[in-house]
Amino acid sequence: MRINLEKCIGCMECISYCPARAITARGAKCTVDENRCFECYVCLTSGICPVDAFEKISLKWPRILRHIFSSVAMIHKGTGIDGRGTAEMKTNDVTGRYRHGEVGFTVDVGRPGIGTTFEDIKKISMAVAKVGVKFEKMNPLTKLMRDKTTGRLRDDIKGERVLSCVLEFKTEDNKAISVINALKDVSKLVNTVFSVGCICRCRPDGTIPVKNMLDEAGIFYRPNGKTNIGLGRPLAP
Amino acid sequence: MTHTMHRQGSVESLKEDYVVLVMGGDIPFDIYRRLWQKRFPRIYEMVKKVLLNLGILKLLRIIKKAKPTGSCRSPVFNNKRELAGYLKQLKEKNRGKSVVVSGLFDEVNDCLKELNLYPHTVQFSLGIFGKKELLPEKEILEITTMCGHHMISAPLVEKLTSDIKNGNVSLEEAIRVMSEQCVCGVFNKERTCKLMAALIDRLYSLSYDKTRATY
Numbered sequence: 081m082r083i084n085l086e087k088c089i090g091c092m093e094c095i096s097y098c099p100a101r102a103i104t105a106r107g108a109k110c111t112v113d114e115n116r117c118f119e120c121y122v123c124l125t126s127g128i129c130p131v132d133a134f135e136k137i138s139l140k141w142p143r144i145l146r147h148i149f150s151s152v153a154m155i156h157k158g159t160g161i162d163g164r165g166t167a168e169m170k171t172n173d174v175t176g177r178y179r180h181g182e183v184g185f186t187v188d189v190g191r192p193g194i195g196t197t198f199e200d201i202k203k204i205s206m207a208v209a210k211v212g213v214k215f216e217k218m219n220p221l222t223k224l225m226r227d228k229t230t231g232r233l234r235d236d237i238k239g240e241r242v243l244s245c246v247l248e249f250k251t252e253d254n255k256a257i258s259v260i261n262a263l264k265d266v267s268k269l270v271n272t273v274f275s276v277g278c279i280c281r282c283r284p285d286g287t288i289p290v291k292n293m294l295d296e297a298g299i300f301y302r303p304n305g306k307t308n309i310g311l312g313r314p315l316a317p
Numbered sequence: 318m319t320h321t322m323h324r325q326g327s328v329e330s331l332k333e334d335y336v337v338l339v340m341g342g343d344i345p346f347d348i349y350r351r352l353w354q355k356r357f358p359r360i361y362e363m364v365k366k367v368l369l370n371l372g373i374l375k376l377l378r379i380i381k382k383a384k385p386t387g388s389c390r391s392p393v394f395n396n397k398r399e400l401a402g403y404l405k406q407l408k409e410k411n412r413g414k415s416v417v418v419s420g421l422f423d424e425v426n427d428c429l430k431e432l433n434l435y436p437h438t439v440q441f442s443l444g445i446f447g448k449k450e451l452l453p454e455k456e457i458l459e460i461t462t463m464c465g466h467h468m469i470s471a472p473l474v475e476k477l478t479s480d481i482k483n484g485n486v487s488l489e490e491a492i493r494v495m496s497e498q499c500v501c502g503v504f505n506k507e508r509t510c511k512l513m514a515a516l517i518d519r520l521y522s523l524s525y526d527k528t529r530a531t532y
Binding site for chain 2: 095096097098099101120122125126152153167168169170171172173174178184186188191192193194243244246260263264267270271272273274275276277278279280281282284285286288290291294299300301302303304305306307308309310311312313
């Protein structure tokens with residue numbers, strides 16, 4: 081994104097809208113720091129500029145990734161849906177993506193609201209890959225991996241900044257605590273924040289196997305989260 | 318798509334915040350297409366050729382691209398009574414679509430028991446890892462995490478609180494501005510109203526007059 085300085089009237093109204101904090105005042109005008117910008121287009125879609133001074137710049141590879149992962153309206157070619165990941169557990173009653181004996185994870189890198197680079201994402205994906213996880217094939221980030229067994233991402237994208245990305249993977253339930261410990265270790269090495277979700281298929285009586293594991297290992301979880309209530313019609317047994 | 322997953326706040330505050338997502342499978346058309354391609358590659362290629370010649374594939378791609386943005390719009394409830402009522406309707410309609418509720422597990426489970434339903438899959442939030450010193454203060458995070466895609470920036474919340482204090486905008490106007498940024502519509506306006514009022518009270522010792530809707 082760029083601000084047309086001839087149009088900008090320097091009202092400064094746009095500065096607070098930018099999730100990347102990339103808009104700053106320079107003299108009597110505003111400018112966008114293109115290195116910080118996520119290309120999320122919030123400045124443009126908010127309609128805050130009274131003189132329409134925001135102008136899209138040409139997004140070539142790899143900069144286009146900023147827009148793909150930061151704009152909500154963007155539909156990923158790989159998943160066919162909007163958002164930054166797949167439908168993960170939301171459609172588990174239909175797809176059977178997570179089965180009994182498996183634990184799924186979603187790692188929202190850069191969330192809440194800080195943003196990240198692919199360099200930091202790579203550190204996290206490689207740390208969990210060492211434990212032995214299976215990355216979700218349909219996830220847009222998995223498609224950017226050079227090697228899905230090591231979690232290594234393409235080298236040409238590492239400098240790009242995005243508002244957030246979701247790493248999705250699953251593992252056998254006996255490795256779940258090791259994955260969480262690996263995430264705790266790598267959290268000291270990254271220059272951002274990440275929010276972790278832990279997914280588990282419930283038993284027919286509604287009990288949740290992973291809950292006991294988390295309690296026994298003394299791992300914190302919030303009182304709120306997501307519940308798939310099982311009204312979906314399965315595609316597969 | 319974990320945009321309703323990591324909403325922050327106290328248990329008391331979260332008792333007024335539930336989001337329901339109703340979703341089909343992972344684009345069943347594509348799943349069936351891949352199955353066909355894998356199991357019957359020759360038939361698949363033949364059908365594809367015919368459809369290409371007829372221009373039908375091009376048309377399907379255009380329709381897919383033209384899908385309106387914000388299609389994931391989901392209802393937000395402020396109490397579990399309304400939530401239970403909505404879930405009951407969905408159960409009775411029996412459309413075979415996945416239904417996911419974001420909210421306090423204990424409260425959601427109460428609703429499910431009433432309807433004789435059991436959770437199928439759950440997702441726990443293990444919290445935030447990494448450089449937490451980069452995060453804005455707790456009260457602001459409670460507001461910004463309600464737009465899980467973070468289209469509402471922390472500086473915008475800070476600016477709006479200051480604008481309210483200075484009498485430049487009303488609380489209702491500030492909430493309208495914030496909710497407009499959340500294209501998925503999962504931003505809980507009523508809860509935000511309470512959180513903003515509490516934040517302004519803490520920052521500037523100003524009390525909100527509900528009856529006159531003013532400070």
